[in-house]
Amino acid sequence: MQSSAPLLSPDLALDARGVARRFGARWVLRGVNLQVRAGEMVGLLGHNGCGKSTFMRIVATLLKASAGDCFVYGSNVKTEGDSVRHHVGFFSHVPGLYDDLSARENLAFAATMLGFPSADIDAALERVGLTHVTHEHVRGFSAGMQRRLSLARLILQRPRLLLLDEPYNNLDVAGIALMNGFIRELNAAGGAAVVVLHDLVPAEGVLDRTVTIREGRVHVPTAADLAHGGASPQAITVPAGAAGIS
Amino acid sequence: MAFRDDLRRTRAIVWKDLTTERRSKAGFNSVASLGVTILVLFGFALGPDAQMLRDAAAGALWLAVLFAGVLAFNRSYQVELDGGALEALLLYPGSRWAIFAGKLIANLIFVTLMLVIVVAVGIVLFQVRIPAQWPALLGIMMLGVVGIVSLGTFYAAMSSRSRAREVLLPLLLYPMLIPVLLAAMEATKAFLGGDLLNASGAWVQMLALFDVIFLVATFLAFEYVIEV
Amino acid sequence: MSIAPNNSFDPPRPAPAALGWLAFLFFIFTQVYAVVTSPADAMMGHLQKMMYVHVPAAEVTFAAFGVVLLASLHFLWKEDERADLLAASAAEVGSLFCGLTLVLGMLWGRPTWGVWWSWDARLTSTLVLFLIFVGYLSLRSFVEDPHRRGQWSAAVGILGAINVPIVFMSVKWWRTLHQLPSNPRSLSPEYLRGLLLNLAAFTLLAAWFIWRRYEAARYERSAEHASQAAALGGYDG
Numbered sequence: 001m002q003s004s005a006p007l008l009s010p011d012l013a014l015d016a017r018g019v020a021r022r023f024g025a026r027w028v029l030r031g032v033n034l035q036v037r038a039g040e041m042v043g044l045l046g047h048n049g050c051g052k053s054t055f056m057r058i059v060a061t062l063l064k065a066s067a068g069d070c071f072v073y074g075s076n077v078k079t080e081g082d083s084v085r086h087h088v089g090f091f092s093h094v095p096g097l098y099d100d101l102s103a104r105e106n107l108a109f110a111a112t113m114l115g116f117p118s119a120d121i122d123a124a125l126e127r128v129g130l131t132h133v134t135h136e137h138v139r140g141f142s143a144g145m146q147r148r149l150s151l152a153r154l155i156l157q158r159p160r161l162l163l164l165d166e167p168y169n170n171l172d173v174a175g176i177a178l179m180n181g182f183i184r185e186l187n188a189a190g191g192a193a194v195v196v197l198h199d200l201v202p203a204e205g206v207l208d209r210t211v212t213i214r215e216g217r218v219h220v221p222t223a224a225d226l227a228h229g230g231a232s233p234q235a236i237t238v239p240a241g242a243a244g245i246s
Numbered sequence: 247m248a249f250r251d252d253l254r255r256t257r258a259i260v261w262k263d264l265t266t267e268r269r270s271k272a273g274f275n276s277v278a279s280l281g282v283t284i285l286v287l288f289g290f291a292l293g294p295d296a297q298m299l300r301d302a303a304a305g306a307l308w309l310a311v312l313f314a315g316v317l318a319f320n321r322s323y324q325v326e327l328d329g330g331a332l333e334a335l336l337l338y339p340g341s342r343w344a345i346f347a348g349k350l351i352a353n354l355i356f357v358t359l360m361l362v363i364v365v366a367v368g369i370v371l372f373q374v375r376i377p378a379q380w381p382a383l384l385g386i387m388m389l390g391v392v393g394i395v396s397l398g399t400f401y402a403a404m405s406s407r408s409r410a411r412e413v414l415l416p417l418l419l420y421p422m423l424i425p426v427l428l429a430a431m432e433a434t435k436a437f438l439g440g441d442l443l444n445a446s447g448a449w450v451q452m453l454a455l456f457d458v459i460f461l462v463a464t465f466l467a468f469e470y471v472i473e474v
Numbered sequence: 475m476s477i478a479p480n481n482s483f484d485p486p487r488p489a490p491a492a493l494g495w496l497a498f499l500f501f502i503f504t505q506v507y508a509v510v511t512s513p514a515d516a517m518m519g520h521l522q523k524m525m526y527v528h529v530p531a532a533e534v535t536f537a538a539f540g541v542v543l544l545a546s547l548h549f550l551w552k553e554d555e556r557a558d559l560l561a562a563s564a565a566e567v568g569s570l571f572c573g574l575t576l577v578l579g580m581l582w583g584r585p586t587w588g589v590w591w592s593w594d595a596r597l598t599s600t601l602v603l604f605l606i607f608v609g610y611l612s613l614r615s616f617v618e619d620p621h622r623r624g625q626w627s628a629a630v631g632i633l634g635a636i637n638v639p640i641v642f643m644s645v646k647w648w649r650t651l652h653q654l655p656s657n658p659r660s661l662s663p664e665y666l667r668g669l670l671l672n673l674a675a676f677t678l679l680a681a682w683f684i685w686r687r688y689e690a691a692r693y694e695r696s697a698e699h700a701s702q703a704a705a706l707g708g709y710d711g
Contacts, residue, residue, distance in 0.1 A: 060337060063474070064621070082340070082341070085338065088337075090337050092330075092333070094329075096330050096331045096334030097329050098262065099328065099329055100270055100325075109261075109262050110334075112254055112255065112258040113255055113338035114339065115339060115340070397633075404629075408617060410616050414612065414613065414616060420605075424602050424645075425637070425640045425643070428647075428648050429644060449647070452640075456640060459640070463632070463636060464633070467632065467633065470550055471626055473622075
């Protein structure tokens, strides 16, 4: 069903066809095909350096693909970048915050840049449990607090496609619950998500399916893989540092 | 509508840049002090003869502003690179030119403030006699600052993210600014020397022309150099 | 969309050696012709013959910068990697001829004005042009990623090219403002033919240099692609 979907089907949150990317002379991605429907939560696995982050950055319009096409809700990532950025929320290991601004000021800035100058910043801060540091400069924040603030920014944005690159790093149990709660909330509202992870445990119950990137291409877990751990991919535990589902 | 959003984004970036600059420990004060220090060094190089200093005042002033200003340009992007904020900035919807406009305006304010301080100190150190038409002189100075800041902000988008940032920005910027510097120095000199309105008129026109051409060119080219 | 922007994979069409020979022989001919047929100048004597290298070298410098401008515009428009390689090649050759222009200008100036450097308007502007070229080449050497290098160089090249007439104008005004004599450069017809011939010869030579440099850059890039494709088993997405 996915491969026969029309090219610009708007209910495909993500439609990546043959996405390839080289750095210098080295091909990192060598033809990634991935379709994610609206309302689907997809996990992306693979060993370090396999290109998961590169792929995410291409979808987020931070990088240009060397070949192939990629559409987000019908908008071409290469030529309609601005349109794509309206739909996409990117959460990476880089906090992207200003050390000399307070938590509130960072969110106010983000809200204006996102186009929602009157967004409810205090509610977002309260939801991520950072009300007590509303007016503190980010410079003094721990890594976990910075992650929560970045999550608050995502909450303000409410994107239709979440691109989460190892979102559970540096989050404690409460933080993970917050993250999953937000993902589920967006899912219920019809959004989609692609989540890069190396450990499936925190994402238990959140993902609909997982795919692996290996040698620059997407591999779908076979029936045999699924049989190992039951019907759903969540039941498969991937030891840290493993080469992904084979 | 989209344009108004972009204007709002520009304003937000101006506020953000000025606020982070104000709160950072090593900020405006250091750069302004550096401008003054450079003036003093020129004083040593050219003085202590009063007439010599007066003749050289315009040149020394603009060079001090240029050398100190270069630091401001790289710093304006450093704040984005430190926390990885540049990526976040590029991920927001909206035009790229809004980012350039925001940084440009913030740098304009920064460099203008520095110019005021450097001029004040320069008048004293170089024993400059303030001419009657000094408001017109301010106009010329603003034109010069616009030229310096527009190219400086543009080139710093590249130099701040390359391996040899300290040398790359001056290397690229200084030759490009020679017309601006010549015009600003000569026009300033003419005014301080008691006017040659004919000569400075031509320089002012050239400054204005330079500013318009390069404002347009840098706005158009910015999206090609800001991508991560 | 193709594998990489517009086939920079493929080896380039080689510059024919005959063209190179033709260019060099023509150059030798025009130099000899000009030196032999031009009479001694009233003021400068045989020093005047410097013009037959100095002026064409300057002309080629501008032509090369023109190539940089057009190739840079093309690169930003079409994202064709080959345009970036052409711009870089033209910039290298252009800086060479720019440096040559400066040295020849100084050699001409020393006997004429008594000093090595007199801040003459044209020569000074050429020096600024040289610095702009050097900035362009330095930028390229500091950026690793080919796409970013192409985009950044294109922007810098275009801005630099736009600035060239402005630089010349402002330096000239600067000189006239301080009422220093400009150097008479009028040309009587017996010199003109030699000059035009040499202009043609230099242009041909420079074009040859740029072509060969471009060819080398293309081979380099194409080899990079080929070897990595072989190692990874190719792209077949």
